Amino acid sequence: MSIKTTDLCDEFGAGAKVLLPIFQDLGGRADFQGRAVTVKCFEDNSRIKELSTTAGEGKVLVVDGGGSDRCALFGDHIAEDLVRNGWAGVLVYGYVRDKAVLRTFPIAIKALGVTPAKSTKRNEGQVGLSVTIAGQVISEGDQLFADDDGVLVLKAVVTEGAQ
Incomplete structure (x- = not known):
């Protein structure tokens, strides 16, 4: 990545x-x-699985899992699907699993931590909503940047004016 968060x-x-x-x-990149x-x-994780199979070029998957550590x-x-479909990265307000394997994928995966328990599949979840994660509101289309120094959001209006 050429643009640094600092x-x-x-x-x-x-x-x-x-x-x-x-x-x-938790991924192979930061x-x-x-x-x-x-x-x-x-x-x-029904909606996450669906999104992971779609084209992700230039996109970051932002998952508001409510911070649950139960699964x-x-x-x-899913990480393999994300890589195959060109996603730029994933930000998870929740937990993931298969940490050793995730580190081998050339994608940034930022999450609260790991747990071995799998999630359920009830076809629940909503796509495209504004979510509040780690003290900031993130809306569909906002520009996200992450590196070793952290994660930041530029609202879609700010980034459109800067181009």
Whole structure:
């Protein structure tokens, strides 16, 4: 990634919304940048699985799992789909599994942590909603940036004006 979060903070000031530093790097990369695709789900990864099989070029999957530590919202199979379909990265307000395998994939996966328990599949969850994660509101289409220094959001209006 060529754009550093520190440089974006310097350039945009208060317009760069920095997420609280609560995420672990669990993929083979620490950096991503792309447009947010949001999914809100609680202990059900049905919508995540669906989205992982769609084209993800230039997109970051933002998962609001409510911070639940009772199950993982995805593991190696979904991560493999995300890589195959060109997703730039994943931000999970929740837990994932298959940590050792996730580290081998060339994608940034930032989550609260890991747990071996799998999620349920009840075909629940909503795509495209604004979600509040780590102290910031993230809306569909917002631009997300992440690296070793953290994760930040530039609202879609700010990034459109900057281009």
